[in-house]
Amino acid sequence: MTRRGFSLRWLELQLLIIPAAVSLIGLLTISLARLGSTRWSWGDLTVSLVFIVAMFATSFWLTLLKVQGDQILLPIVVMLACLGLLLSQRLGPTLREGGVWASLSQRQLVYLIVGLVLLWLTVGLVRHFVWLKRLKYTWAVLASFLTFFTMAFGTDLGSGARLWLELGPITVQPGEVVKVLLVFFLAGYLDDYRELITSSYRVGPFSLPPLPYLIPLVGMWGIAVLAVVLQNDLGNALLLFGIFLVMLYVASGRLLYVMGGLAAFAAAFVVALRLVPRVAQRVEIWLDPWSDPTGIGMQPVQADLAFAHGHILGTGWGFGFPQAIPVVATDYAFAALGEELGSLGTVAVIGLYLALVMRGLLVASRIRNSYVRLLSVGLVSVFGLQTLIILAGTVRLLPLTGITLPFISAGGSSLITNFLLVGLLIRASEFSRG
Amino acid sequence: MRGVLQAAAIIASIFLIAYGVLITDDRADPRWLGLLVVIGGLWGIALWPSGAAELVRSARPLVHLALVFAVGFALVTIQVLRAQLLDRDRIFARASDPAVGVVDVRRYVAERQVERGRILLSDGTVIARDDTDRYGIRHRVYEGPIAYLAGYYSPGLYGAAGIERVFDHELSGSSTSGWNSWLDGVLHRARRGNDVVLSVDPQLQELGQTMLGERAGAAVLLDADSGAVLAFVSSPTFDPNQLSVPLGAPAEDVERARAYLAMLERDGRGPLLLRPIQGLYVPGSIFKTVTAAAALQSGLATLTSVYRDDGALVVDSRVIIEQNRPDPTRVSFTLQEAYGYSLNVVFAQVGLELGAQRLEEMARAVGFEESIPFDLRVAPSQIAQTPDFLTSRAGIAETAFGQGQLLVTPLQMALLAAAVVRDGSMPEPYLVREVRSPNGGLIWSRQTKEWRRAFTRETAAALRDLMVWSVEYGYARPARIDGVTVGGKTGTAEVGDRAPHAWFIGFAERAGKRVVVAVVVEHGGSGVQVALPIGRALLEAAVQGS
Numbered sequence: 001m002t003r004r005g006f007s008l009r010w011l012e013l014q015l016l017i018i019p020a021a022v023s024l025i026g027l028l029t030i031s032l033a034r035l036g037s038t039r040w041s042w043g044d045l046t047v048s049l050v051f052i053v054a055m056f057a058t059s060f061w062l063t064l065l066k067v068q069g070d071q072i073l074l075p076i077v078v079m080l081a082c083l084g085l086l087l088s089q090r091l092g093p094t095l096r097e098g099g100v101w102a103s104l105s106q107r108q109l110v111y112l113i114v115g116l117v118l119l120w121l122t123v124g125l126v127r128h129f130v131w132l133k134r135l136k137y138t139w140a141v142l143a144s145f146l147t148f149f150t151m152a153f154g155t156d157l158g159s160g161a162r163l164w165l166e167l168g169p170i171t172v173q174p175g176e177v178v179k180v181l182l183v184f185f186l187a188g189y190l191d192d193y194r195e196l197i198t199s200s201y202r203v204g205p206f207s208l209p210p211l212p213y214l215i216p217l218v219g220m221w222g223i224a225v226l227a228v229v230l231q232n233d234l235g236n237a238l239l240l241f242g243i244f245l246v247m248l249y250v251a252s253g254r255l256l257y258v259m260g261g262l263a264a265f266a267a268a269f270v271v272a273l274r275l276v277p278r279v280a281q282r283v284e285i286w287l288d289p290w291s292d293p294t295g296i297g298m299q300p301v302q303a304d305l306a307f308a309h310g311h312i313l314g315t316g317w318g319f320g321f322p323q324a325i326p327v328v329a330t331d332y333a334f335a336a337l338g339e340e341l342g343s344l345g346t347v348a349v350i351g352l353y354l355a356l357v358m359r360g361l362l363v364a365s366r367i368r369n370s371y372v373r374l375l376s377v378g379l380v381s382v383f384g385l386q387t388l389i390i391l392a393g394t395v396r397l398l399p400l401t402g403i404t405l406p407f408i409s410a411g412g413s414s415l416i417t418n419f420l421l422v423g424l425l426i427r428a429s430e431f432s433r434g
Numbered sequence: 435m436r437g438v439l440q441a442a443a444i445i446a447s448i449f450l451i452a453y454g455v456l457i458t459d460d461r462a463d464p465r466w467l468g469l470l471v472v473i474g475g476l477w478g479i480a481l482w483p484s485g486a487a488e489l490v491r492s493a494r495p496l497v498h499l500a501l502v503f504a505v506g507f508a509l510v511t512i513q514v515l516r517a518q519l520l521d522r523d524r525i526f527a528r529a530s531d532p533a534v535g536v537v538d539v540r541r542y543v544a545e546r547q548v549e550r551g552r553i554l555l556s557d558g559t560v561i562a563r564d565d566t567d568r569y570g571i572r573h574r575v576y577e578g579p580i581a582y583l584a585g586y587y588s589p590g591l592y593g594a595a596g597i598e599r600v601f602d603h604e605l606s607g608s609s610t611s612g613w614n615s616w617l618d619g620v621l622h623r624a625r626r627g628n629d630v631v632l633s634v635d636p637q638l639q640e641l642g643q644t645m646l647g648e649r650a651g652a653a654v655l656l657d658a659d660s661g662a663v664l665a666f667v668s669s670p671t672f673d674p675n676q677l678s679v680p681l682g683a684p685a686e687d688v689e690r691a692r693a694y695l696a697m698l699e700r701d702g703r704g705p706l707l708l709r710p711i712q713g714l715y716v717p718g719s720i721f722k723t724v725t726a727a728a729a730l731q732s733g734l735a736t737l738t739s740v741y742r743d744d745g746a747l748v749v750d751s752r753v754i755i756e757q758n759r760p761d762p763t764r765v766s767f768t769l770q771e772a773y774g775y776s777l778n779v780v781f782a783q784v785g786l787e788l789g790a791q792r793l794e795e796m797a798r799a800v801g802f803e804e805s806i807p808f809d810l811r812v813a814p815s816q817i818a819q820t821p822d823f824l825t826s827r828a829g830i831a832e833t834a835f836g837q838g839q840l841l842v843t844p845l846q847m848a849l850l851a852a853a854v855v856r857d858g859s860m861p862e863p864y865l866v867r868e869v870r871s872p873n874g875g876l877i878w879s880r881q882t883k884e885w886r887r888a889f890t891r892e893t894a895a896a897l898r899d900l901m902v903w904s905v906e907y908g909y910a911r912p913a914r915i916d917g918v919t920v921g922g923k924t925g926t927a928e929v930g931d932r933a934p935h936a937w938f939i940g941f942a943e944r945a946g947k948r949v950v951v952a953v954v955v956e957h958g959g960s961g962v963q964v965a966l967p968i969g970r971a972l973l974e975a976a977v978q979g980s
Contacts, residue, residue, distance in 0.1 A: 307517035308525040343518040395513035
């Protein structure tokens, strides 16, 4: 890194104008729709103004730290977070909630700010990724500890799975952190043993994979199945396993591992379908929600109605009735967008996620340092797979699983962790130069 | 070669999507999901980057990964667009199927946000309006004994009927367009549907209702010039309040309304029937007006043509006995006298001379066998129920004096009288005069128009003379009103073993105002004694009141 004067990140600043405008117009629409009048004051826009300040401050902070990294990732992510913030402002007043320290609208803004601050800290603290790699086994131990601690002492917030830890007034979802720790561990492990994993040894006429180094694969498969059975958390199991396969493939370049892994997961799924009633029920709701439209099928049926009412242009922010869908703010955030923003909105949101993933992969492909490169692919895959799994569940391409839509779903653990990932990605992108 | 393959993959995937949407109803149908797997594969081919083979070994997995993500997101896009654009109506249809039992909250909310418009009578009397109860649920409230004119509105149960159903798009406000209603919608301002104003005059309506009393029957009074319905009496009737159930009403209210409707349907007297337009009755002697019209128009007879009536006529094996002669010793009568004294034997002869074809032609010309254009559906009046009835001479003879297989609605007969006073032209009748916005602005107003020409001006003049003579000198004499030109015809229609239907049709003309009436009292007895007084009272009140 050369020593020279501060230069503003102009591309980023220009792109950030779009989420700034969207947040102002969106928030104004929502508050006017609620009041049913055309009178407004600057006070109605407080949330957006705070958001805009935080967003530009982030860009200036990156300038101040002389970060030379990618300037496209932050605007995409902030745009998605802006939609999430607007959705929380829109849904917050309509949802009945009690016993929480602040309303949904307030909480989401606080999480967003905390997330951005964490991004600042990440960018400030993580520069060379060396210690990140060195501590790989620490991350693995920490991830296992968190998983089993949650399994033992966690609370169930109504989803039928013990996924939350109560820390005083707030609850956190350790699963969100576990997936990041897993990426840290895998990137370090696979980078170290890349050669061995790619190689194979011969026993007579057969060419066999290096079994001793593939034990993590079997281990991961075991943990994923265990999570399905013990934690009733199909979504995260799928996500963890997907991340693992992606990183293994990128590190080794061998399709055989992916095939084997998918076959193993399919086998595990078939077994779970037989043995775990909850999994079978999920599949049943997915295929035919109309057989019990006011009971277990209520969520998908109401989401279908929301999508259908959205049509092309949508009802507009604040004019739909997305609160008819149970647990809309997390599981079905995308259906709420589909109702109020129409198919133009849904396609735009899918496009944003695709742009995020593609940009992330492009950045990763230019990185020379093999560890940082593997880490970046892992982090991008976390976004990509998580988005794909929850969107596929929402639109009934796959059975629904209770994981969050990155940056849009309400929820602090997810939002804050995701901003941490973005900070790492921006730092990692610096390695792509020269 | 590569380009051709990619294009083929894209085209094939488009066809597969179209095929899949056609054969499957739902996005999670296993057949559709199977097709999606194939489509995903095709897109994988289509998106396969050129030069992938030349990439450095380490970059290849990243390209594959990008491809998998692109195809995955594309499949999600298909699924969501299918729900939002293609399956929209299927989803709505499923949700509205009562067997499925889903409440589409959005419709319910939209329903409750619009205050339904009112239904008013011509002087502003409200017969139907929305009211909010203490739980905040909107109820439809009907006022006064003549509220059945509105029909009923019952979204929680049966839907709607009558004016409430036919004018639903006005009353619910969904027809309103323009800047203000758009702004109301955008700002979620309380909206109100439009008011529907009927042409019915509450005083005339009440008079008819009172005079008919508890007896089953109908009376319809029209303004002959415009076709406006001034009174539209049906008896017995029902209480629309007991049928009106709002969405979200408690189960016991729904049950009570359901029981009430079942009771109405079981009631043999047919209280749900709007008799002026849906009641079909044997006309009896009032149909002689049609026979006379056919005879006059065809030139077969004039008012002074003389017919013989010696008390009985044998047609084939059927004996027609004359009971109506004013003097049993008289045997010859003019057509005018035969109409005024309602002589069946004479009209049987007229009918036989006319033949089936000319009689039927005139009946059709005045509107038989057709649904009269009206705000509510009108049952067509019938000439004969079996197609070969009019091939027999006895059938023609009976039809000519109003028995046979004839069935008519009171509105049809009132229009016949209207054609007589309007020189042969029939107006298009109407019940709804105008639609007004919630703040009273006129949105739509009825343009009066002619429905059809029933007969020539000359025929109309002759028929008018017949009807006036009938009131001046004939049996319809009690219908005379001082200072008013009144024409009319009574009827006593035989219906099997029970007492006959009493009929009266007539018109009154005074100072340029012309009104017509048709009254039927089911099994009421003599037309002169039972139906005529009601008709006369309505005619008198209508011309005096103006």
